[in-house]
Amino acid sequence: MNIGQAAERSGVSAKMIRYYEGIGLITAPARTGSNYRVYGEDEVHVLRFIKRARTLGFSVEETATLLGLWQDRSRASAEVRDIAKEHIVALETKIAELNGMVSTLKHLVHCCHGDDRPDCPILDDLAQGNPQ
Amino acid sequence: MNIGQAAERSGVSAKMIRYYEGIGLITAPARTGSNYRVYGEDEVHVLRFIKRARTLGFSVEETATLLGLWQDRSRASAEVRDIAKEHIVALETKIAELNGMVSTLKHLVHCCHGDDRPDCPILDDLAQGNPQ
DNA sequence: TATAGACCTTCCCATTATGGTAAGGTCAAG
DNA sequence: CTTGACCTTACCATAATGGGAAGGTCTATA
Known part of the structure; x- marks a missing residue:
C-alpha cells in the first residue's frame, strides 16, 4: 500500500511517517519503480505501536526504546x-x-x-x- | 544598569531579554556610546511582570496582552x-x-x-x- | 487518447521558548 | 598594558508537527 493508506490505517500522518523514517525510528520501506514508498501490514503495526506510545505521552526517543524492546523477543x-x-x-x-x-x-x-x-x-x- | 544586572534583578536571562526586545514584547532600551543596552527600574519592573506571567504558564502572546492591560490605566x-x-x-x-x-x-x-x-x-x- | 484530479516525491520554512557558541568590541582593576 | 568579565550581533539547535511549492505518477473518465 502507499503512504496515504498506511497513514490512514495507522493514524500517523504521511508527513510524520516520512519524518520517522528520516530520523531512523522506522526503517525505510521498499519503493516502487516510480519511487513511491510501499508498506505492508508489518509496517502498519509498527506505526500503530508508535502512535499509541506517542498518545501515552512517551517522547519519540522513549518510543524508539520501547519499539526496540518490543521487537526484542528476549527482553x-x-x-x-x-x-x-x-x-x-x-x-x-x-x-x-x-x-x-x-x-x-x-x-x-x-x-x-x-x-x-x-x-x-x-x-x-x-x-x-x-x-x- | 547593563543587561546582566537587569537579568539578575528580574530573573529573566539576558538572552531572553534580547529576545523579548526582538519580538517587540518590550521596547528597545537606550544605548551607551559603546552600544550597550541601558536599563532602569521601570524596565526591570516590566521584566519581572513578564517573568511572573510566564511562571504562571501564560504564553508570551498572552503575556503581551496582559502587559498591555497592565500599562493601560483605564482597562x-x-x-x-x-x-x-x-x-x-x-x-x-x-x-x-x-x-x-x-x-x-x-x-x-x-x-x-x-x-x-x-x-x-x-x-x-x-x-x-x-x-x- | 488526453486530461483532470488525486496521489506521490523532495525540499524548504514556520512554529515556541530557550539555550549555546563564536567572533569581536568594551570596560575596569591590577 | 594585560586580563577577565562583561557586552554586541549572528547563527545554530532543540521537539514534533504542519504547510506549501514544484514537479512526477497513476487512474478514471470524457
Whole structure:
C-alpha cells in the first residue's frame, strides 16, 4: 500500500511517517519503480505501536526504546516497566506544576471583581508590588 | 544598569531579554556610546511582570496582552479576568489529558510483573493486538 | 487518447521558548 | 598594558508537527 493508506490505517500522518523514517525510528520501506514508498501490514503495526506510545505521552526517543524492546523477543519486562514508571513520575511532576499554576490563578480570579473598573488583583499580583 | 544586572534583578536571562526586545514584547532600551543596552527600574519592573506571567504558564502572546492591560490605566478588570479564566480552562484540559495518560500507564505497570521474563502487558498494550 | 484530479516525491520554512557558541568590541582593576 | 568579565550581533539547535511549492505518477473518465 502507499503512504496515504498506511497513514490512514495507522493514524500517523504521511508527513510524520516520512519524518520517522528520516530520523531512523522506522526503517525505510521498499519503493516502487516510480519511487513511491510501499508498506505492508508489518509496517502498519509498527506505526500503530508508535502512535499509541506517542498518545501515552512517551517522547519519540522513549518510543524508539520501547519499539526496540518490543521487537526484542528476549527482553526483560522489568526494563519496560522501569521506563513506564519513570514516565509516570515525569507526568506527575508536570501535573503538579500545572495544578500549582491553576490554584494560584483561581485564587487571583476569585479576588478580582471582574467588572469595568480598572482595579485588578490579577495584574497587581503579576506586577508583584511594582509601581505603575 | 547593563543587561546582566537587569537579568539578575528580574530573573529573566539576558538572552531572553534580547529576545523579548526582538519580538517587540518590550521596547528597545537606550544605548551607551559603546552600544550597550541601558536599563532602569521601570524596565526591570516590566521584566519581572513578564517573568511572573510566564511562571504562571501564560504564553508570551498572552503575556503581551496582559502587559498591555497592565500599562493601560483605564482597562476593565473583567478583561484580565477573562484571560485568566481561559488560561485556567486550558491548563485544566492539559491536566486532564495527562491524568488520563498516568492512569492508563499505572494500570499497565500494575499488570506487568516486571521480572526478567519477556512477557509484558505494557508492550502488548502498545502493540494493541498487533502480532509479533 | 488526453486530461483532470488525486496521489506521490523532495525540499524548504514556520512554529515556541530557550539555550549555546563564536567572533569581536568594551570596560575596569591590577 | 594585560586580563577577565562583561557586552554586541549572528547563527545554530532543540521537539514534533504542519504547510506549501514544484514537479512526477497513476487512474478514471470524457
